[in-house]
Amino acid sequence: MNEYIKKLAVLSEAGSRVIIGLMSGTSLDGLDVALCRFQGSGKNTKTQLLHFRTISYSSAFKQELKSISFKASVDLEKVTLLNAYVGNYHAELILQCLKEWAYPVEQVDLIASHGQTIFHAPFSKHHLKPYSNATLQIGDGDHMAVKTGIITISDFRQKHIAAGGEGAPLAVYGDYLVFSDQQENRILLNIGGIANFTFLPAGKGPEQVFSTDVGPGNTMMDQFVQLHYPGLAYDENAALASAGHVNQWLLEVLLKEPFFDLPFPKTTGPELFNMEYLDRAISYSGQKSISNEDVLATLCEFTAEGISQAIKRTLARDQEFVIYMSGGGMHNPLLVQKIGQKLNVPLRDTKELDIDPDAKEAVLFALLANECVTGGRLDFGNRPGLPSVLMGKISLPA
Ligand SMILES: Nc1ncnc2c1ncn2[C@@H]1O[C@H](COP(=O)(O)OP(=O)(O)OP(=O)(O)O)[C@@H](O)[C@H]1O
Numbered sequence: 021m022n023e024y025i026k027k028l029a030v031l032s033e034a035g036s037r038v039i040i041g042l043m044s045g046t047s048l049d050g051l052d053v054a055l056c057r058f059q060g061s062g063k064n065t066k067t068q069l070l071h072f073r074t075i076s077y078s079s080a081f082k083q084e085l086k087s088i089s090f091k092a093s094v095d096l097e098k099v100t101l102l103n104a105y106v107g108n109y110h111a112e113l114i115l116q117c118l119k120e121w122a123y124p125v126e127q128v129d130l131i132a133s134h135g136q137t138i139f140h141a142p143f144s145k146h147h148l149k150p151y152s153n154a155t156l157q158i159g160d161g162d163h164m165a166v167k168t169g170i171i172t173i174s175d176f177r178q179k180h181i182a183a184g185g186e187g188a189p190l191a192v193y194g195d196y197l198v199f200s201d202q203q204e205n206r207i208l209l210n211i212g213g214i215a216n217f218t219f220l221p222a223g224k225g226p227e228q229v230f231s232t233d234v235g236p237g238n239t240m241m242d243q244f245v246q247l248h249y250p251g252l253a254y255d256e257n258a259a260l261a262s263a264g265h266v267n268q269w270l271l272e273v274l275l276k277e278p279f280f281d282l283p284f285p286k287t288t289g290p291e292l293f294n295m296e297y298l299d300r301a302i303s304y305s306g307q308k309s310i311s312n313e314d315v316l317a318t319l320c321e322f323t324a325e326g327i328s329q330a331i332k333r334t335l336a337r338d339q340e341f342v343i344y345m346s347g348g349g350m351h352n353p354l355l356v357q358k359i360g361q362k363l364n365v366p367l368r369d370t371k372e373l374d375i376d377p378d379a380k381e382a383v384l385f386a387l388l389a390n391e392c393v394t395g396g397r398l399d400f401g402n403r404p405g406l407p408s409v410l411m412g413k414i415s416l417p418a
């Protein structure tokens with residue numbers, strides 16, 4: 021028997037597993053590396069975050085990724101080269117982290133790698149028959165397994181699509197295990213490039229929970245800052261947006277996108293919410309001489325409105341709930357203030373539930389790998405977009 025198949029079999033029944041979760045999102049800003057220990061599986065999972073680090077990408081590397089991301093036409097040679105390169109590079113970053121943490125490589129059981137999304141194509145966006153939902157993450161798992169000697173589970177989104185989902189968001193598959201509660205209705209709001217949330221009504225089983233993308237998180241604001249303020253990656257502490265005023269005409273046009281009316285669960289990405297989208301909205305609204313600060317203030321309002329409307333739509337009238345945030349957008353004070361005002365609730369973050377909010381998505385992929393090897397399938401019921409599947413492809417080091 022292949023020694024690694026044997027190892028997997030033993031691992032699946034072991035008392036605990038050490039798994040490195042990796043996430044690098046649509047902001048293309050860096051790689052989140054979370055070293056986790058899991059005991060059990062399914063609702064009996066105990067999750068412990070041992071170490072966490074975000075490693076920023078160099079601006080040259082960001083540019084390379086940007087050149088092949090979220091556009092219908094890109095350099096296919098570059099895509100091919102980067103698929104192998106990203107796998108190798110992420111493996112190097114793992115080895116670097118383990119060295120820093122003085123954690124022996126041999127004691128890591130699995131790598132759970134999200135990869136880098138370069139295009140996300142739900143049918144609701146492309147409408148191209150006979151094609152269905154599709155998504156593409158690069159950073160091949162075989163390269164990671166061979167370079168690190170660690171069994172690697174990757175490419176989680178394909179199984180979700182194969183079984184009827186849109187490939188995202190996958191958050192509910194982890195959030196339900198870690199964060200659901202008997203007493204409290206919880207919304208787990210992640211504000212990354214794209215914002216999504218998981219709805220966990222108190223005391224309800226998997227057939228009552230879901231997660232959905234809601235629209236832009238930081239992506240529109242980030243793209244605008246990168247285009248108009250060379251050298252800046254984002255509007256730090258919303259300094260620029262705070263100096264501007266919301267333009268109601270532009271806001272109205274921005275909110276007219278049909279994506280906002282689609283039923284949950286749904287997904288989107290920078291393929292839709294990008295600078296062409298903004299340019300079109302500016303043009304339709306007739307606000308061509310709007311200042312950069314006013315555009316940013318309006319984009320911040322637009323983002324907060326998209327998130328708040330989606331959450332309001334989910335909850336029954338007067339239903340009490342608590343929001344726990346994660347993702348880089350929770351560090352944007354203006355955005356958070358606007359969401360809090362619109363929903364009239366205090367915003368907490370997942371630290372209060374013992375998970376570092378910046379690490380949450382990397383921990384999610386480690387959890388998915390734990391489920392993949394232990395076989396702890398959840399039954400989400402017969403609901404469109406939420407297949408009851410275990411996800412991930414297994415790459416062996418030899
Ligand atoms: N101090 C801050 N002020 C304003 N914005 C901030 C601050 N810190 C982080 N951000 C925002 O968070 C972004 C990074 O978010 P994050 O790393 O969660 O994105 P991501 O991993 O690409 O997300 P996803 O995978 O969910 O798309 C930054 O680009 C910026 O917009």
Ligand SMILES: CC(=O)N[C@H]1[C@@H]2OC[C@@H](O2)[C@@H](O)[C@@H]1O[C@H](C)C(=O)O
Binds near residue numbers: 188190191212215381
């Ligand atoms: C295709 C893709 O990479 N989607 C990401 C992205 O980042 C946020 C949002 O858009 C979400 O749908 C998803 O990631 C999280 C981790 C998810 O699947 O739950």
